[in-house]
Amino acid sequence: MSLDLSQFHQVFFEECAEALDGMEQALLGLDLSGENTEAINTIFRGAHSIKGGSATFAFSDVAGFTHVMETLLDKVRGGKKRMTKPDVDLLLVSVDCLRGMLAAHRDGGSADAARAADLQRQLTDALNETAPTPVAAPAPATSPASGDQITEAEFDNLLDQLHGKTGAPGVKSAAPAPTPAAGEEITEAEFEALLDQLHGKGTAPAGAGNNAKPQCRDALSAMPRDAKPDWRIRFKPHPKMMQSGNDPVRIFRELAALGSLHVTADLAGLPMLPDMHPEESYLGWTLELISQANEAEIREIFAWVEDEADLVIESLRAGSTRPAPAAAPDAAPAAKPTTTAIAAAKPAASPVPAATAPKPAATGETASIRVGIDKIDALINMVGELVITQSMLNQLSANFDMHRLPKLLEGLAQLDRNTRELQESVMRIRMLPVSFAFSRLPRLVHDLSAKLDKKVELTMFGEQTEMDKTVMEKLGDPLVHLVRNSLDHGIEAPAARKAAGKPEVGSLTLNAYHKGGNVVIEISDDGAGLNKDKILKKARERALVGPDEQLPDDKVYDLICMPGFSTADQVSDVSGRGVGMDVVKRNIKSLGGMLEIESQAGSGTTMRIRLPLTLAILDGQIVRVGQEIYIIPLVSIVETIQIGENQVNEMVGKAEVFRLRDAYLPIIRLYEVFSLIPRTTKLSEGLLVVVEGDGQRIGLFVDELLGQQQVVIKSLEANFRRVEAISGATILGDGTVALILDIPGLVKLRDAFIKDVSPQAVPLEEVKAA
Amino acid sequence: MTNVLAVDDSASMRQMVSETLKHAGYGVIEARDGCDALNVARSQRVSLVLTDVNMPNMDGITLVRELRALPDYRFTPILVLTTESGAEKKQQGKAAGATGWLVKPFNPDTLLATIRRVIG
Structure with missing residues (x-):
């Protein structure tokens, strides 16, 4: 009955991309000196949900990677660590790395494992830096119950188990048992108490010595009268247990599935009818079980009600005085439906060697688009109206004569209107807010300004302006290029800005708006502006312009869009090779758009992209x-x-x-x-x-x-x-x-x-x- | 039909849970977060609630608490899905009134086995 999990991959990848974008945005927006609860939560949630999904869908490298990120973020979230600039940068790079890993899974390529491993190490380092001087030795024996502290190895192990990669089926207890049950080891004191009980010393807890009390036998019992049970379990729910939705009968049924079970009810706590509250439980039970199951497995069945009931599990096996968890690798789990969340994963028929990377079949990638409900509703409305118009026209044509011509014309006009509106609605479905294209820019500005030692503040307007998805996708690269240009050539270094009497922090503004049938996107900076003389000089050197030819400003600026044209004195690794602006212009043109350049020497440049609303x-x-x-x-x-x-x-x-x-x-x-x-x-x-x-x-x-x-x-x-x-x-x-x-x-x-x-x-x- | 309310902010997890349950013959209603789920729960009865813990708007723990406060949901089984294998979230869930938990990552078989522990 197993479901093919790969059918959910596409959605998962989309959701990861979204989560990563969200994380990146939040990281860039972090104010390292202040409180960032909301942003940290967003980042944490992103890592958390990618981890959950990737673990479920067997992308173990991603899951392992995000696990470390999540642990680090959890520390920050819990106030155990302050986020520093290097941490932010490390997390940003990690986000990039995750993108790569996910893309590799999606497209069936291979991810840069070395880079991931290196980053993972750095993340672990960052994590350890924060450890408030480990108390004595961080003994590996510390109970794994402390949740998020499971080691990577353990986590990987869990994953492998889940996806059936264990070497041999059935030896699940060979794992260092980080199963939830292991967290419920009984304490020394409890253990002592149990021992005492076994040897008949001390007072036995409630339930013992109830022979005199009324008892009744349960139908579940399937145990031969004189068979010797392996386990005796005393179970006394607290009055409110039922109110958490737990039902003792279901618990017994599960126990019965482990072997054969004999149930004896303890009615001692049952009050008189007038005192009975229908929503409370008064009964207790003594359960005797014949089963090869170990204590951990039995405890697991009671795990949900542990805090809502008195529970004593004693082993009646000869010689087995220790209720050791995970001590029975021989437990031949053959036919029993183990209920431990992790262990229940059925090992694959032929275990895949862990060494071979799970190669996801190149899933036929279907590009999809997210559409707001309102748009769909509008569309359905339109169709509704269209149907009405059509039936009206039908009626007209049924018994048409000339004096009904005005009605017909009216109907046709309505049809025309409906069609146009329908068309517009359909087109709107392909429209996405421009923020999709803008979203990668804050990161770019962050990285570049650090690299160039410049201070830049990015402001964005009109992010909700909508444009066609195809246009948007092709707009990404030109936009990145223009922003990069502004940062590299436009905005000056802080010292130069100060000297020019400008604030040290340069400003870069992105603005998107609709104008006529176009979408306009402006990229303006308050940098040095284009140097007309320099451009003209270069152009004359290259004989693009005659020696005495005079050009209007816009023609001069257009020169920078000539192939191979660059006025940069030095080619940096950011820009200046002279490839770029011509490509930008060509790309924009291929979208049916235009690029306009406006510049004022000393006070900045504005690049204006005009694009058609749609290409269709x-x-x-x-x-x-x-x-x-x-x-x-x-x-x-x-x-x-x-x-x-x-x-x-x-x-x-x-x-x-x-x-x-x-x-x-x-x-x-x-x-x-x-x-x-x-x-x-x-x-x-x-x-x-x-x-x-x-x-x-x-x-x-x-x-x-x-x-x-x-x-x-x-x-x-x-x-x-x-x-x-x-x-x-x-x-x-x-x-x-x-x-x-x-x-x-x-x-x-x-x-x-x-x-x-x-x-x-x-x-x-x-x-x-x- | 036995209706299950599946609450998760992650669409892929929601789909996976939902498809698994539908495949096994349950009816499924999906919700994106606690608020969403609470609205569903108020408008119709469900036999089981499966909820993620970490969600925007209203987290799973709060949802459990809110559901338990509704007369119709006092005894309804509620399972919290948690990636945290640790005791903390489970205890929080239990304290809020959850029936039990399911530790992520889980596969469809585990999911069904766990669900069968609380509903037939």
Whole structure:
């Protein structure tokens, strides 16, 4: 009947990732000089639940590792240790290490065992530092009952036992018996008392000498009349025992399962009926058991009621005067359902040698997403409304005549509204708060500022701003890079800041908000700002900019996004190799976003990432060129105009430009690009859609505009192949396929088309000169 | 059907307990923490409560105490699941009125064996 535990692994990994994030956050937020009860509890709880889960799911390395962490944290929690900076750092590294170990289990790879072992040693060291000078010798004999103090070896042993890795089944008592039962060793005094009793000295405790009292025999007894019992157990529940939900009958049943049992009730304590309280127990029992079981096993059955009953267990075995726990390795546990929590784990049929690491089958990883109940509820609501609308339309169509047309139109409008809302609800399911992407940054800032010897305070706003999960996932790396840049190049060293009259602690601010159909994320620092002259100088050295060419600020800043461009005088191991900003920009662009840079020398830099809310849907302008329909992303359209032939200038290389206010913009005739037969080739008879892509404006010549519509983007690459200047396709209402134009791609295509003409919008003077 | 209330802040543990019990024919109601569990317990009767100890909002020990204060739950078996093999948590649980405990890590078989100690 055994359940396949691997089905819970995915959930476990997700939950671990969450716990680790929580721990990391709490660690970073610790105020080492003050009280941190809540934070310490969070960290402890994280380690604790990872330990519990990993032990259950047989990730013993993780369980062992977290056990040490947990022990350390428990000390801190209990006030037995103060958390120090090195401790925090050690725990942070441990969190990283755990991530690695868990990832290894998840993906079937191998974890860095050496690192884990090293960290585990460091954690143990940190733990021992705190020991308030061990009293004499920390004798290994100290009772393992003191709970959390079990050693690693013991813990591992337990784990192995649980997962059936013991060498031979049945020799469970070979383990140093850290089973819970071992904690219940009887004291010297009790032992003496028992001995005395056995030898008939001293007064026997309650229950003895009750021969004169009324007795009754229980049906459970299955013992032959003259068989000699191995054990005699006197059990007298306290009046309130039943109120903890324990039932003596169940206890007896379990005892009976150990062998054969003979029960005698002691009715001495039974009051007269009027004095009887129905919720209290008055009976006592003498139980005689024939069984090979040892005392520990018997005690285990009474473990839950130990404090709620008087219990005396005496061995009647000849020669066995010692109720030694774990002293009967011969106890042939063959058929008995042992109830010791640990020992009951059935050893696997073929014990896996402990040496071979448990290799988890590479579980088919299914990416999952956590969705708030409110979103699901909203969705269900929408569907409900949709159903209502549909049935209304059904009714209308059943006996339709023309005078009901207004009703039909109304219904259709409602359907339209429902569909749109439904779509929005569905899209919202994929939306996650931006805090998912932000969450790893405090740690980064913490580590980096320590490494760079800078003081930085990180502030984050708008963490609840939502964005598409896919976008978010791809945003992680660029974000890390930008933050790293700010710390390395932006924010100055404390001394330099002081000299510049700024506070020593630099500030780094992350801000996320919605604007229009976009999500905007700003990374601002109050550092030195970008050095325009230095950038220009570098750019001229590398001939990216002509010797006398003047550039507007934003173009200068864009230079830092050129591949291989770096103004850092020294390459540090943090940044400065000149790889990065170009990748950042490319990544953001691939998400359909933009990167803007603003900077003020001496007072800081702001990097602004603009991203579409989602990648799956786009607001599009439908245009017609000849017989073809294309979609232009609405975000890239600046305006649409109609121009006269006389407004067009022909440039060298057959490039056409037209004048729009203070600049001349190149014209792209879409029918030329796509080799179509247009309705007209006369500019004055068609329309120019002015679009902006890659920081450039161009005019796209189309036959006509058809309408605007939200379109669902289907990848052309996945279904066909990559096509230059096309970013995807969509299916229109009438079932036809329309291609979505990739504006930056078109610009590039045009540049390739006409090499000798500057792709830039040409300033007016130059055109006039030509 | 015998209904069991499984309380754990860890989703994987909750699922494991829940699937194991369902597989064995019990009905299972899940709760994420003490508060959640208490709300469930107030709205319907369950035959057994299995609760983790260390949970946010309301821990398992408090839950046991609160449950025992409800007239319907004075005798209901309550087991605390604890990773601490030590006496401390068990005693706290017992003192609060728990029937018994189950030491984590446990596997489905142990879980069922322990449950059968308190309900049929």
